[in-house]
Amino acid sequence: MSPRKRQDPMDAVPDAARAARVRLRAEGLTLAYDGTPVVHALDLDIEDGTVTAIIGPNGCGKSTLLRAFGRLLKPAGGQVLLDGRPVHRLPTREVAGLVGMLPQSPVAPEGLCVADLVARGRHPHQTWYRRWSREDEAAVERALRATGTLDLAERTLDELSGGQRQRAWIAMALAQETELLLLDEPTNHLDLAHQMEVLDLVLDLHRDTGRTVVLVLHDLSLAARYADRLVAMKDGRIAACGTPAEVLTEKLLREVFGLRAVVRHEERTGAPLVIPLSRHEAPRPAPARDAATDAAPPLGDPV
Amino acid sequence: MGESGTGAGMSAAVETGTAGRRAERGPGRGPVPGRTPLRAGPVSAVWRPRAVLVPLVLALLLAAAIVVNTARGTSALPLGEVAEVLLGGGEDRSRIVVMRLRLPRSLVGALVGAALGLAGAVIQGIARNPLASPDILGVTTGAGVGAVTVIVMGGAYGSVSGPLADVGIPAAAVAGALLTAVVIYLLAVRRGLNGYRVLLVGVGVNAVLASVLSWLLIKADIVDAGRALIWLNGSLNGAGWDTVRPVGWALAVLLPVALVLSFPFGALVFDEDTARGLGVRMTGARAALLLTAVLLTATATAAAGPIAFVALACPQIALRLARTGHPPLLASALTGAAVTVWADVLARTAFPDIQLPVGILTAALGAPYLLFLIVRSGKARTS
Amino acid sequence: MIEALSAPVPAEAGSPRRQIAPERSRRRWAGLLVLLALVALTLLLSIAFGAKPLSPAQVWHGLWQPAGTEGDIIIRSLRVPRTALALVAGAALGVAGALMQGHTRNPIADPVLLGISAGAGMCVVGSVFLLGITSLYGYVWFGFAGALGASVLVFLVGTAARGGAAPVTLALAGAAAHALFTALTAGMVIFDRQALDTYRFWTVGSVSGRPLELTWQILPFIALGLALAAANAPGLNALSLGEDVARALGVRVGATRAVGMAAITLLTGTAVAACGPIGFVGLVATHVARYFTGPDYRWILVYAGLLGASLTTAADTLGRLVARPGELQVGIMLALIGAPVFIHLVRRRKPVRL
Known part of the structure; x- marks a missing residue:
């Protein structure tokens, strides 16, 4: 068993067929903060319609990789391809219409209520004159329903429990209505029950809408339970990649x-x-x- | 492989490492690396070569600054002559010029700089923030309001002069500084002193005082306003022996007090809970140290007006030179003195025709340095 | 794929907006009306009251049927111009304060506290005293340059740390910038009695003694600044969730910051060039605005502008009344009103999060 993507039997499939299945891909991706490389010449395909969990020790470059996928970090070398086009050449707004991203522990201004937070997820679909269309309204409602936060819509984020707050943030990313969703440690600072709650939600989304989800997780057993594929990273390189049973040895x-x-x-x-x-x-x-x-x-x- | 160093493996490695180094170092250096003991009877301390070397070098720099600054003037004296006079020799004529006319200016600069550097070091230690200083807290502005009130109100029938100027302005400056400090303390204290809250309250109080100052300036006669503005920018012009004495006395008393009180400093650099855990009575110690710093600032400001950024930048320079955990008090005082006198030399060299207040120069040099510090500390936190 | 989620929503299901926000939305519109009334009230008071008591009839007469009496002259050449200037400059400073708080995500941002007014002031003073420029159209550009330089400086410092600088860092950076610029300004005027005399009256921050033309002159700059601010609001809302989220939502962070900076520069630079450094308007107006609107910058900016206008006008009126027959300049009045608000903010147990 060799978990490396490169040796995956999928390599036998012609490029055109693969392109249909892989929308997000890293090619020779090198990422650096202030000249210090964190991720080294990394190749990774995110298969469509799967839940992929990136695991690895602290500081291995998981979140950095996710930020590059979300176009938040410019590669020092190589590229991230979205539908075959380098993501850093695409306009911010276009990427935002295709990829939703929730960073690790995001912060909201005091007194922001859940509905307003979720509505801000509609930003990529709005223009200066069209600020609250019917689609916006419908998308926000769907996101609130899907995450079970409709009843919390008028509460401010400060009043919510950690799990509720995390669901509200996920709802914001959902309201963006992108087919790709990147979540950086969505279970951070949550107790086990709330971790399960959030991950169940992610799985629901994946099952109901066929969204492609990439998430960074720390809990290995939970990652194995919820993800179709695991990517294990170490020191900025991929150590293993494959199904949970293949990777978690x-x-x-x-x-x-x-x-x-x-x-x-x-x-x-x-x-x-x-x-x-x-x-x-x-x-x-x-x-x-x-x-x-x-x-x-x-x-x-x-x- | 070999990466699986668990806790046990790592600590074992560290232990063997230290054991090896200890053996190399031989006896007499003490068992704790980096803390070589210095013991004589009941007295004991940790030997830090930099703690001796840095003040020595700074003292030399200060002496050089005083000599150079004293040599400058309408009739320049050769440096050798000045040094000779200062060491007790020299011709009578140069003796009079140096001792009567020129030396006081440099001495006031040195003493005021030392007091400000010391005050800054104490406040930065308490606030655990390299950006804190009496100028930013508003203490110097408070002193300024006091002094300018006397200049303006006393000048209603002509400019202030005589005893009112000699005693009234310094006394009002000290009173203003103390009053400001008390107000800041009362506004900031809330179940103990939080360093950040003190700073922010200080910024607010400073803003009010600054607008009071500008109001006083427009109330004043234009001559008084000009005098006040020069005073407000910190000037050594016209400093004589009667200015040297009070500052000298204040420093002679307050420097030892600060040194003794600063004993808990090693613990003060930690947060409140940790320090309390180490057995430091936080609020009391802080209040006493703050009072010392305020008195130092007030005296210095009363003597020469607010000389900007000395209190802020010098402790940071000293800290980098001495490589200690918190601003070193003695080295900060010496840095303050050297920087102030050298700034005066620079002001007199660059603008020989006008009597540029030395505070404008220290502000022009010190503020960019502070901004650089802020940006750098921000970057450090990012990575 | 997405189709499953985007099934048409039954009309009777009602929108979340309709479910959750009618109350607050109505309150925000009502608040807007109250604010407009407040602005009108302060305007009237500012014209009606001053160092010299005038009867309502005299005021009316002066406004509509000027005949050159003493009262008419006071109204037309003193009170109307200063009221107009206070309104315009106050609105500019209020909006600038809101923009600054939004971009730095810092509750204590204010043009004076952050040294931006001092930067503009230094350049204006320099252009007036060193280059001999006397017309507003001449020196307002220097005001812009100074405000821009200072705000770039402060923004660099404010964004050096991830997630925005801590309030204390920004406050100290501002204090440093302020001290630097005022010291350099003082250095320029200190030996020139004429310059000093002008400078000391300018540096308190005042709206008195300016002709009505001045307000007309600054109006285009202020209008442009306000338009940029309005364009900036949606981006600012996204930025309030952090740069990463904003970028993920398709906001071009650099462009949004640049527009914000341009607006702040225009508004602050113009106001400072016209009135001198007036502090605390932006700080107080923005906090009061946020208290009523919640964290939505489209509303905060509007509220802060109106509040800034009425606050400045009211402070100016009050300054004329408390020190009769002289007056306390509006800059001093606002420091006296604003500083307690500031200190209250920093004394809060939990700091305000933006």
Whole structure:
């Protein structure tokens, strides 16, 4: 099994056929902040109609990659292609009509109510003279309904719980009515129940409307549960890419996260479950450093 | 591979590393790297070579500035002659010119600069903000309002002169500074002092005082207004021995006080909760230090008017020179003194025909530096 | 794909706007009417009251049937011009303050506190005293240059940190810019008694003693600034969600900032050139406006303009009444009114988030 995209059987498919299935793609993408490269010559295709989760340790370049996909960051090398065109040559407004993006922990001005926040998602569809058309109205209502925030419409964001607030932000991105949706850690700072609530919502959207969703997630088990494809990154490069079962192996966890863990499989869905091991419950007393130099010692058998 | 350094692996590496270095360093350097002890009987301190070297170099720079500044004037004296006089020799004629006429100007500059540098260091330490200073807090503007009130009101029947000018203006400046500080304190205190709140309240108070100042200026006779404006921009012109003495005394008393009170500084640079955890009584210590800083500012302003940005920039320069965690007090005072006297040299060299107030020059140099600091600290937070 | 979501909404379902906002929308329009009435009221008061008490009949006479009496002259050559200038400059400063708060996302932004007025002032003073320019059309350009330079400086500082600078950073940057520009201005006038005399009356910020033509002269600049501000409002709304979200929503951040900066420059530069540095109008007007409208800049800008106009006019009127037979200049009055508002803002336990 080789998770690298390059060796994917899909490569056999002619380019034209592939183009139909892949709207968003990174080619030799290098990203840098102030000259310091964060992502190195990375190739990645986002398949249409899938939920893709990007995982990886802190500082591996996940959010940076997502920002480049959302045209928020200009590549230092290579390019991001949207429908075969380099996204940085496209007008901001056109991209905004195709790709919706929700950054990590966005901030809203005090006293903004949910309906107004969501209505601001209609910005790419508005002009200076057409500020609140019927389509705008309908789209905002759909977004509010889909996220279950219609009842909260008149409440200000400050009054909401973390999960409600996150749903309101997602509603704003939804109101943009783009087929591609990029979410940067939408479950950040939420308790487990609220994480599930948000991810269920994402899955609903995906199932009901066939939206392509790319999200950055920290919780590996949740990523495995909700995503069709996982992309594991380390040090600005893709370490593995494929279905959750292909990617989430004990070997990969050790290599990418430096984490000793047991991977089990959830009974009903068969999704991989990551059970991290504490240093204190190591099967043998050897320091972790030595364990790492060994060739993948059996820490537990996958079921 | 080999990247899976967990907590245990990392700390083990660190331990062996230190052990190795300790062995190399040999005995007498102490077990904690970077904190070589200096002990004599019951007294103990940490040996920091920069803490001695930096003040020494600064003192030399200050001495050079005083010599150069004293040499300048209607009839320029050779530098060697000035140095000779200052060391106690020299001809009688040059002695009179130097000691009577020119030295006080440089001495006032040095003392005022030292007081401002020290005050700035204390306030920046308390506010934990490199951008804080008495000028921005409005304390100097308060002193200005006091002094200008005397200049303007006293000048109703002609310009202020005599004892009213000699005593009244400094006294009013000190009173204005203290009153402003009390007002800021009362407005900013709210379950303890929050450094940021103090600063922002200071900015607000400063704005009001500035408009009061401009009102006083239009109430004044044009001659008084001109005098007031020169005073307001911080000038060393006409500084004599009677100005040197009060500032000298104030510094002699307040510098040791600041040094003793600053003991908790190491802890003050942390936030309120952490410092309390380290056993520092925050509000009391801060209030006492603030009072010291206000008195220093008030004295300096009373002597020479508000010399802008010395209190703000000098502690930052000293901090970078001495590489300490917070603005070093002694080095800040010396930097303030050297910068002020050198600025005066510069003002007198660049504009020999007019008596340009030294404060205009320090503002022109100090404000861009401050803006640079702000941008840089913003960038640092971004990355 | 999207079709599933974009099924036609039944008409009776009603729009969210219709469900959620009729109340507030009505309130905003009503507030607008109240504000217009307020502006009219302050206008009347400003013409009716002053250092010399005039009866309503005299005021009426002076306005509509001037016959050259003392009262008529006071009304026509003193009170009407200063009222007109106060209204126009106040509106400009109110809108400029709202734009600045929006672009810096900082609750304490104000042209004077951030040193922008001082920058404009330095250039105006320099052009008047060093280059000998005396007409408004001559020196207003220098006012623009100074305001632009200072606002670029402050914006650079304000946007150096991700998510906008903390209020304290911006305030300090503004204080530094202010100190720098006022010191340089003082350096220009300090040795010239004539210049000093003009400067000290200019630097308090006043609307008195200016001919009515001046207001006509600044009107085109102010109108252009207000138009740019109006064009800026939707972009500003998106920017209030952060630059990343704004960009994701298709806002061209650089262009939006440039338009905003141009508007701020025009409005502040013109007002400062005409009246001198008047502070706190933008700060107070914007906060009061936001309190009533909520965080929607299309409304905030309108409210802030009207509030700024009436606040400046009212402060000017009050300044004439409290210090009879002299007067307290409007700049001083506004500092006395505005500073407590500012201090209240910074004393709040939770800082205002924009």
